[in-house]
């Protein structure tokens with residue numbers, strides 16, 4: 393057993409359902425006793441130490457220990473496409489994202505990207521992710537292989553499309569069925585890996601392909617994810633491809649793809665009826681605020697999601713999103729609601745931590761295992777310890793209480809402040825590790841010797 397000593401904060405409840413002020417659980421000098429990766433005791437350090445005087449202590453004082461972040465929407469093949477600014481969604485896809493995604497047809501390219509991608513997640517404090525995969529089955533093998541070795545909790549699937557996109561990225565319904573079945577067989581339920589059925593969006597998916605998605609989703613424990621209502625031009629085009637459907641959500645619901653195992657990315661332009669249907673189905677929305685801002689997609693109607701009872705979690709949406717940090721996504725979510733004025737939802741720091749942790753765990757059906765640091769949960773954690781004299785270090789030193797400290801962490805925290813990351817009690821990342829080897833460019837450090 394290991395006893396972790398730290399200042400810790402988490403949000404075990406749902407601040408959209410209960411008064412947020414009372415939900416922030418804080419141990420200013422806390423102890424977490426972990427056995428076989430599971431938290432078995434939690435309390436003031438002195439108390440936990442008193443009843444377990446012989447256990448090995450890992451001292452994490454001088455920072456803040458948070459639950460590991462849960463990213464509910466992030467694209468594996470797009471890490472190198474981050475930063476393509478100045479375009480709306482459909483232009484960005486065709487000029488930035490899809491040309492890069494086509495390069496993953498090469499297995500060795502996909503392996504390099506998989507390594508960079510997983511390092512991007514863990515080094516930002518993300519321990520669990522619902523990952524939008526590649527169009528290529530071999531690239532998915534590369535991702536799952538690397539994910540299994542990484543120790544991260546990854547739910548991912550091959551992306552499918554059979555129209556609209558460049559030819560290299562297209563499949564057929566039959567081929568998608570064969571490759572999907574084989575990937576499920578190889579990877580679903582192996583260790584911390586699960587499979588997600590992932591049509592890119594109904595704009596690029598015919599009815600027979602969506603039928604195949606329905607078939608693949610019959611495998612118990614598989615998840616469903618796709619895009620919806622991101623951009624008004626996209627919503628209009630979907631309507632022309634599906635004249636018989638009531639709305640965008642109906643293009644998926646018609647194939648029984650909207651269930652409590654569904655996570656729909658964006659939903660910026662949702663209609664009231666779509667929100668009603670999602671709420672009834674217990675489907676979740678993955679809110680991706682930096683992506684929405686970067687592509688000018690719109691300001692997320694969080695208040696309407698809450699009103700209808702639709703669960704919302706955060707996604708980084710790399711590569712339209714501007715990085716892997718869910719601290720940045722939390723801050724941007726707050727900004728978006730502020731900019732909506734009276735129509736916005738007044739987010740508190742407690743909401744932000746919940747959106748980045750417990751909400752994602754619920755969206756992925758993993759809330760019995762992760763999302764907070766309660767007894768019985770897996771020890772999945774991110775330790776934030778800012779560099780001495782960094783601005784975050786300075787302002788944390790002047791925080792008036794835990795809520796204020798949390799606000800400062802979301803305002804200023806970056807991956808550079810993530811000093812340690814654990815999944816299931818296993819430390820997967822610690823500060824001081826060098827960057828992954830990367831191709832030399834005028835803007836990156838020279839590749840370091842191993």
Ligand SMILES: [Zn+2]
Nearest residue numbers: 467619657709
């Ligand atoms: Zn996306």
